[in-house]
């Protein structure tokens with residue numbers, strides 16, 4: 142039975158910090174989330190981490206050292222049994238195939254859920270998570286932290302100024318010299334094991350690529366064609382490189398992701414009808430078409446501005462992006478925005494990844510995407526119907 146949000150989990154009128162518990166104390170939790178929470182607690186007194194669950198003993202010991210006053214559990218169920226009445230939210234930082242199970246258990250206890258990407262590894266799981274959050278009137282919020290990188294914030298400002306006009310083409314390339322490794326005490330290569338990861342670099346990095354493309358093209362895609370490549374197929378069953386072309390009502394996005402690069406890097410290009418932005422890590426180039434000089438035969442000329450914006454791309458924990466991400470989660474709690482735009486986009490990312498894998502299995506065939514989530518409004522209507530069906 143759904144509980145009203147005016148209970149303990151509601152931030153409105155709350156005069157105490159949000160109380161959270163972590164499930165999974167591995168790389169991103171210990172290097173990204175916990176330092177972010179501790180800084181926020183120190184400077185703003187807005188959050189307290191009261192408990193941690195991790196299935197690996199060495200990680201439980203590490204958690205106890207980092208958070209001496211937190212209570213530590215071997216699994217999320219024992220944590221919820223003891224702590225749920227004392228919590229506002231749960232932070233899920235385990236590998237993706239167990240996100241859904243943990244989220245459902247937390248929502249059943251009336252907790253808000255802050256969940257690492259990808260939200261889930263199957264569309265059914267992602268859909269049931271959104272429906273459950275909507276029914277339970279609790280926030281489901283994905284960690285879409287690339288939205289908070291310095292360069293990405295600068296792109297947002299340039300696009301909203303209209304400087305490059307209407308965006309119609311974007312390319313997003315992410316180069317990594319290896320798959321990201323989890324903590325040594327558990328299974329550092331879990332991203333190369335489909336049972337734990339649900340897929341390779343598309344599952345791991347695709348969500349970041351796709352929500353940036355949605356924002357820059359200001360719409361949601363209608364079809365995708367994709368290819369996957371697994372150079373290490375003798376050892377691993379997840380892809381190490383991925384290419385995709387996404388058709389949008391407003392234009393096209395092309396993406397290349399690889400764990401087989403010579404250097405760690407992002408390269409983005411965003412093309413409008415009056416100019417373009419190109420990004421190479423912190424370096425940004427903004428080209429704007431010069432007004433015509435009256436000569437119809439003259440070739441187009443651009444003015445180009447160069448900027449350098451520190452975004453800490455080399456730090457895989459992205460700890461410097463955490464505060465504004467966490468602020469958005471808190472704002473969603475305050476606004477009762479249970480299944481907001483970010484959750485819908487997390488769902489759509491799972492839809493894109495799973496459709497991309499089907500496309501790759503069909504030799505790269507262009508596959509249509511369900512139209513129900515093309516706009517936030519239709520998505521909300523769809524969710525409302527899921528919710529009423531479930532009640």
Ligand SMILES: NC(=O)c1ccc[n+]([C@@H]2O[C@H](COP(=O)([O-])OP(=O)(O)OC[C@H]3O[C@@H](n4cnc5c(N)ncnc54)[C@H](O)[C@@H]3O)[C@@H](O)[C@H]2O)c1
Nearest residue numbers: 165166167168169195196197200234235257258323324327
């Ligand atoms: N947003 C980002 O930039 C970013 C960066 C890195 C990782 N991530 C995401 O964070 C999540 C974790 O990745 P990581 O690199 O920190 O992995 P990791 O291997 O370093 O940590 C996972 C931890 O979870 C624990 N664990 C595994 N299954 C568990 C379960 N069922 N219950 C309790 N504990 C469990 C392990 O013991 C380990 O300590 C993934 O979803 C990943 O995609 C996001």
